[in-house]
Amino acid sequence: xxxxxxxxxxxxxxxxxxxxxxxxxxxxxxxxxxxxxxxxxxxxxxxxxxxxxxxxxxxxxxxxxxxxxxxxxxxxxxxxxxxxxxxxxxxxxxxxxxxxxxxxxxxxxxxxxxxxxxxxxxxxxxxxxxxxxxxxxxxxxxxxxxxxxxxxxxxxxxxxxxxxxxxx
Numbered sequence: 464x465x466x467x468x469x470x471x472x473x474x475x476x477x478x479x480x481x482x483x484x485x486x487x488x489x490x491x492x493x494x495x496x497x498x499x500x501x502x503x504x505x506x507x508x509x510x511x512x513x514x515x516x517x518x519x520x521x522x523x524x525x526x527x528x529x530x531x532x533x534x535x536x537x538x539x540x541x542x543x544x545x546x547x548x549x550x551x552x553x554x555x556x557x558x559x560x561x562x563x564x565x566x567x568x569x570x571x572x573x574x575x576x577x578x579x580x581x582x583x584x585x586x587x588x589x590x591x592x593x594x595x596x597x598x599x600x601x602x603x604x605x606x607x608x609x610x611x612x613x614x615x616x617x618x619x620x621x622x623x624x625x626x627x628x629x630x631x
Contacts, residue, residue, distance in 0.1 A: 477517050480526040481510065487527075488534050490595040495538045495587065497580065505541050509534040531596060532606040535588055542584075578628045586621035589614055 488509065492502035513530045520529055579587060592598045592606060600618060604611040 473517065474514075476523075477514055480523065481513075481530070484527045484530055487596045488531065491531065491591050492534060492538055494576075494579070494591045494595050495535075496541065501541060505534065505537045508537045508541070512537070528598070528602050528606045531592065531598070532608075535592070535606060539584075574629060575625070578625045581628065582621050582624060586617050586624070589617045590621050590625075593618055 485506070488506050489502060492505045492509075493499065496502045496505055509530060513533050520526060579590065582590065588607065589603055592603045593600070598606065600614045601611055603618075604614045607614070
């Protein structure tokens with residue numbers, strides 16, 4: 464009979480929660496960082512921090528918003544440390560774009576992505592968490608430690624800006 468250590472139990476529990484949220488984490492980081500390697504690094508940073516502090520999380524049902532808050536903070540820190548590089552649109556294959564955004568029209572997906580990056584940082588985070596992460600405005604408010612009505616206003620304003628620029 465194999466005896467499982469407390470550390471192994473801790474790791475297994477963490478991995479069960481992490482596996483459910485990883486796709487959302489990567490999508491959010493990718494759209495925030497605009498670079499596959501930077502997104503992977505941000506997710507890895509967030510996971511390491513979350514694993515080290517997992518024992519402090521009392522309500523495991525709040526794992527997803529908790530780790531997303533860590534991820535957003537890591538992305539912000541990485542952006543401060545990293546001079547923004549403009550990724551050439553030619554470097555992204557249509558199949559990669561389709562799998563990441565769900566768009567079948569590469570030109571439209573590229574236009575949406577360009578307009579997304581013209582938003583203010585706060586607006587991008589809210590849109591990314593909502594659209595790519597699938598979070599509600601209440602959950603985003605919790606992740607970002609902000610008022611729910613502020614999040615809703617930012618989201619509406621960001622979508623209006625995007626819509627206006629895409630109509631031109």
